[in-house]
Amino acid sequence: MAAVDYFITGDHEAARGLLAQIMQGQGFEVTASPLGGWNVTRGSVGATVWLGAFAGRDKQRLEYTMQFFDSDGMLVARLARTSGAGALGGAIGVSRSASVFTELDQAIGQDLTNRGLLANALHHP
Template sequence: MASAHDFFLLGDHEAAKHLVAGTLQSNGFTVTSTPSGGLLAKRGSTAATVWLGAMAGKNFHVSFTVDFMVDQEGRLVARLNRNMAGGALKGGVIGAAKTDTAFQETANAIAAAAHQAGVLAESISQN
């Protein structure tokens, strides 16, 4: 289970940030800015997840953050992060699996959008 995924993006940094945010939104996430200039992406219902756990179905709550930094080559790095304990706390083993699936789907969506836009230089999964 990956806890983070780094996307090394080429070109204009602001355009790349908007691409990541737009991809998250198009995948059903509500996206807000973090104080450090990153993104907080949330999907599902916290209340339904607290009451029903993994049985919340489509309303199962997941949240991820995206931190932005610049590497030595001047590329924007978008790091998709997940809370490893969050899914298990919300829904046990099934909740952890649902969170992992959502994380992998989200990472794949960002990679596909960046590749299609011609800005993906590299993508690395972190454990």
Template sequence: MSTAHDFFLSGDHESGRRIVAEAVRSQGFAVTSTPSGGLLAKRGSDAATIWLGGLAGKNFQVTLTVDFMVDAEGRLVARLNRNMAGGVLKGGAIGAAKTDAAFQETANAIAAALHTSGVLATDVAHH
């Protein structure tokens, strides 16, 4: 299970940020900016998750973040993060599995969008 996934982008940094944000939105997340310039992505219902835990189905609340940084080569790096403890605390093993699935699907969507746009230099999953 990956806890973070780094995407190294070539080209314009602002365009790269927009592509990443749109890819995350395409997975059903509401996306807002963080004070540090990253993205906060949420989907599902807090109330349903608290009451039903892992049995909340599509309403299971998942939160992911994307942090942006620049590497030594001047490339934009988009780091998709998740908090596994939150999934486990909210829904036990089922919640952890739902959080993992959402994370993997979102990482795949970001990679596909960046590849299609021709700006994905490389990517690395962190376990």
């Protein structure tokens, strides 16, 4: 599993709203998960089942998660990708999932940095 922990200063609810906006701006849908985190998804399951990686970059189903923690008053938002993410698209799909995950990580990190909210980011392979 690959993951990134973003240590975010400021108001926790405002930071959550900002994170949702950033991910939606990258084409992802953000929905609540049963444990209080988010499911972060993009693309079509049907298109990916039928076409695999040929569904294309925007239509291939990609699924990530975001969990939230508190660390010394800072919000920690963990974006994670399981090792099999994109597997419906075969080897190309898995590679694309990793590439899109990196792009999403960069978009989040850049936006939080530009706003002066990112205290730290830890990447886990």
